[in-house]
Amino acid sequence: MKFLFRMLCKRKETLRKDGNKTHSLCLTDFLTKKKRCISRKMNNSCSGWLSVVPSEENHFDLSPDEFRDALALRYGRHPINLPALCDADGEAFDLNHALNCPRGGLVYARHNEMRDLNCSLLEMVGLRQIIPEPIIFESAEEQLRVDWMVRGFEHPQKVSLFDCCIVNADSPSLERLSLEAIFTVRKNVKQGHSSEAAKARRASFTPILATCDAVFDKEAEHYFKRMAVHLSKKWNVATLKPLATYEQGCKFVFYVQLVFA
């Protein structure tokens, strides 16, 4: 039995190495920009939607157009039949413009979806004082808000504040930066804005950072794993399902990636 197990492990490892070798060979044929885009998706398991059952639940049943667009995005190609010009500012409309244009509404829509999804999940958990867009500092000159707050998420009675940022890692201005550098810059900006005000309210502050293709930074991953623990405890009470484990936390992050992507 042990011999068979060792053989299977060895075979799995060989297949993994062969797969990595094949991926590297295939990637050499792409231009640098596309190579970076495809590698990011491969290294961060961003294409889980290709392997899930296309059920109506959670909107995994993509229409033919949605499926074609998702495949185009996976390979760093432009989706077909995009309008020639942006209807908000008249600029040439390509994928980068769609993901970056501050006037077209898509940037705000994805940000608000992230905020609303998180508030709904926290409500499902049954935590208290879930407030979207709370004001955390106010003076005659300025008003400072974060994206959502909740009490009891990390520690009982403690208020946690969260602010999300979804970034297009393929923007021309970011294409020379590593993903870590992109996240670090945004994290420092968010903490510079809100950390002091959070401290004054005796609350914790966590930036939730992600790319448009659903790669989460470390703190965001930790946040969703914690959310999985809360949800699992709630479901355990309601349905007697087993309590959350680390593995369940990882699966939940994968699930959020799917919904988010």
Ligand SMILES: [Zn+2]
């Ligand atoms: Zn525009």
